[in-house]
Amino acid sequence: MMELRAVCKKFGQTQALFPTDLTIFRGKTTVLIGPSGCGKSTILRLMIGLIWPDSGSVTVDGVTIQPANVLEMRRRMGYVIQDGGLFSHLTAGANVTLMARYLGWSRQRIDARLAELADLTQFPGQGLARFPLQLSGGQRQRISLMRALMLDPDVLLLDEPLGALDPMIRTELQVDLRRIFQTLAKTVVLVTHDLAEAGFFGDQIVLCKEGRIVQQGPLAELIETPADPFVTRFVRAQRLTLAYEKQKTEPGREHPEGKS
Amino acid sequence: MRRFLSVIGLVITCSSGGFIFAQNKPPLSVRIGSKFFTESVILGEIIAQLLRHNGVEAIHKQGLGGTTFLWENLQNGSIDIYPEYTGTITQELLKCQGIAGEDAIRNALDLRQIKMSRPLGFNDTYAIGMPESLAREKGIRTISDLRNHPDLKFGFTNEFLNRGDGWLSLKDRYELPQRDVRGMEHALAYQAMQAGAIQATDLYTTDPEISYYDLRVLQDDKKHFPAYYAVLLYRADLEERAPDVVKTILQLEGRISRAAILEMNAKAKPKSGERISEARLAADFLSENPFFFKPDESGEFLAPPEMNLIKRLLILTWQHLLLVASSLVAAVLVSVPLGVLAYRRPAFGQFILGGVGIIQTIPSLALLVLLIPLLKDIGTDYPPAIAALFLYSLLPIVRNTYTGLREIAVPIRESAEALGLPARARLWLVELPLASPAVLAGIKTSAVINVGTATLGGLIGAGGYGEPIFTGIRLNNSAITMEGAIPAALMALAVQGLFELAERAVVPRGLRLRPS
Numbered sequence: 051m052m053e054l055r056a057v058c059k060k061f062g063q064t065q066a067l068f069p070t071d072l073t074i075f076r077g078k079t080t081v082l083i084g085p086s087g088c089g090k091s092t093i094l095r096l097m098i099g100l101i102w103p104d105s106g107s108v109t110v111d112g113v114t115i116q117p118a119n120v121l122e123m124r125r126r127m128g129y130v131i132q133d134g135g136l137f138s139h140l141t142a143g144a145n146v147t148l149m150a151r152y153l154g155w156s157r158q159r160i161d162a163r164l165a166e167l168a169d170l171t172q173f174p175g176q177g178l179a180r181f182p183l184q185l186s187g188g189q190r191q192r193i194s195l196m197r198a199l200m201l202d203p204d205v206l207l208l209d210e211p212l213g214a215l216d217p218m219i220r221t222e223l224q225v226d227l228r229r230i231f232q233t234l235a236k237t238v239v240l241v242t243h244d245l246a247e248a249g250f251f252g253d254q255i256v257l258c259k260e261g262r263i264v265q266q267g268p269l270a271e272l273i274e275t276p277a278d279p280f281v282t283r284f285v286r287a288q289r290l291t292l293a294y295e296k297q298k299t300e301p302g303r304e305h306p307e308g309k310s
Numbered sequence: 311m312r313r314f315l316s317v318i319g320l321v322i323t324c325s326s327g328g329f330i331f332a333q334n335k336p337p338l339s340v341r342i343g344s345k346f347f348t349e350s351v352i353l354g355e356i357i358a359q360l361l362r363h364n365g366v367e368a369i370h371k372q373g374l375g376g377t378t379f380l381w382e383n384l385q386n387g388s389i390d391i392y393p394e395y396t397g398t399i400t401q402e403l404l405k406c407q408g409i410a411g412e413d414a415i416r417n418a419l420d421l422r423q424i425k426m427s428r429p430l431g432f433n434d435t436y437a438i439g440m441p442e443s444l445a446r447e448k449g450i451r452t453i454s455d456l457r458n459h460p461d462l463k464f465g466f467t468n469e470f471l472n473r474g475d476g477w478l479s480l481k482d483r484y485e486l487p488q489r490d491v492r493g494m495e496h497a498l499a500y501q502a503m504q505a506g507a508i509q510a511t512d513l514y515t516t517d518p519e520i521s522y523y524d525l526r527v528l529q530d531d532k533k534h535f536p537a538y539y540a541v542l543l544y545r546a547d548l549e550e551r552a553p554d555v556v557k558t559i560l561q562l563e564g565r566i567s568r569a570a571i572l573e574m575n576a577k578a579k580p581k582s583g584e585r586i587s588e589a590r591l592a593a594d595f596l597s598e599n600p601f602f603f604k605p606d607e608s609g610e611f612l613a614p615p616e617m618n619l620i621k622r623l624l625i626l627t628w629q630h631l632l633l634v635a636s637s638l639v640a641a642v643l644v645s646v647p648l649g650v651l652a653y654r655r656p657a658f659g660q661f662i663l664g665g666v667g668i669i670q671t672i673p674s675l676a677l678l679v680l681l682i683p684l685l686k687d688i689g690t691d692y693p694p695a696i697a698a699l700f701l702y703s704l705l706p707i708v709r710n711t712y713t714g715l716r717e718i719a720v721p722i723r724e725s726a727e728a729l730g731l732p733a734r735a736r737l738w739l740v741e742l743p744l745a746s747p748a749v750l751a752g753i754k755t756s757a758v759i760n761v762g763t764a765t766l767g768g769l770i771g772a773g774g775y776g777e778p779i780f781t782g783i784r785l786n787n788s789a790i791t792m793e794g795a796i797p798a799a800l801m802a803l804a805v806q807g808l809f810e811l812a813e814r815a816v817v818p819r820g821l822r823l824r825p826s
Contacts (some may be wrong), residue, residue: 137722
């Protein structure tokens, strides 16, 4: 269980996050959603200690994240960002195994874990020897996910992981991601600005606006009992896309293999 | 990376070997300096050979630079002896003191622990010269006549422009109206005059160019220029350290006539045909003057054997490489950590970048003059040259390291952080490899610039391609200049090529790809 307790964050003069409480439940997928600048990415970056709260605390299973324990805490989380954030000087495989090699894992253990992850993410084995610049956007995200999962973390944090992909590959990866989340039953926090994606992944949806949480609950609750006119506006604005995406991801519809 | 490090290791080993070699001087050695013109080099060579003939280890640092440079070096002990002119001593070295007469000069020099010999036998004073044809056409015979031709352009040595009896006082004395006056190297002034870019220049009265270029020496009708008797200046401590040395060099007093020096100057800088080296001329001069033989000795003065071009080039190349490689290796070892520090501590970083930037603005000759007294205990040739090159190499490497690290995209940097890698591991495993193309480009820039700048070594006796370049300029002999200039250009190209190869070894393959 992860908790934000009265967390505040300012960037210069901008209040990125007003005092905020948030609970992330173990084994569930929580989606942070809202328009740009609403504070959803800030919450994610606070959770993995890339930035520090001005006041309040972030705890994981009761332990507060602090500079002194942040390296340890980060190793229990996986972090995936929009463009993958891969290191272009390393091969795909070396990107995935960097941290394990740093920690001195044995060759056999690393190879076994790599094979397991390639299988899970359906990443072709021979692609591991290629460099990030030789991979397609979808492949890069699969590698990024493998890297995040390498140490078998308790928590997965994903910041718009599919944001930079073209629609077909995006849909394909959405299906794969949900399958992976369900298989692993990890605590997942995913940031998106797309309500369809939020509904597709999220057990719990947290809607943010201008540095505050406006409403949280299942998608149905947001649609049926909006807490605030903004929720209604946000849902309405995304309805059309929602219907369209739903149609696209209906079972029986094939998505062509993404390659380039 | 390992391959690259082993290359660096080899270079360090070689260059430190060179240091030991350079420092391994026998206990009693006398260092003679000479100025950056032929007559001074000939006189320096005569002193050196005379001493060697008498069993003294004599090192002649040829063509070291201008008066101030030698005077500083003599006072701080970088050199022990150098040939000077009385007029320069009174007008320049002791200019504020209104000194006239030999005794007054000696007293003033004594205060600085410097001794002066009696005149060597000729007077090489300043004069103003212009092409004979032009002088005849305009009817100019004396310096006073220049008053009627305000549109003439003058090119003077920088030294003449600034010295006590130089252009400013000459202009006042003769009330000269000319405004177009520029500073240039003595040897270049003759060429400029031939090309018509200037119409008059300052001369020394023993210059062989006076006849080569058919120049008219304008009469100093107001007796402006003082006498410039050639003398030897040497450190007073030489009299205790090596009394025999002093006794030996003083044998030259009154022994070099104006005719003799004019002939030697002419043979060293012939207008056409084969030039004779200063060393050879000095040996011949000493051999032909029986006075210099010790009574019990029958051997001849021998000039050091002249090397063929290949051997000469090999030595120059080795010296040049030594200067470039050792300064570059030191610069890399210092600059990369400085660049990292600047990146890690941005406030301090501005200070570092500002500092290395300021070094870059110091003119190279000025930097050498600053460094020589600081490093004179280690040596006055290689150490200051290497230190100067080292300092000039800092900026490109520091800046590129800093920029290369700074330009790593924030998401990439944060991805490394989010993995849970500590700062040091992030630097080595992610940030430096990603910045390596920029770092290597900085080192390449420094190396190529260094190959060019290292020619300055020729001015302070550190050898390298600068030696023939400056000798060629001094002798107005472009063939000799090319001996240094062509290999220097080739070396710059080779360095460029070498770094392109190094890029394959050092820069990770993933960074050299084009997106597919």
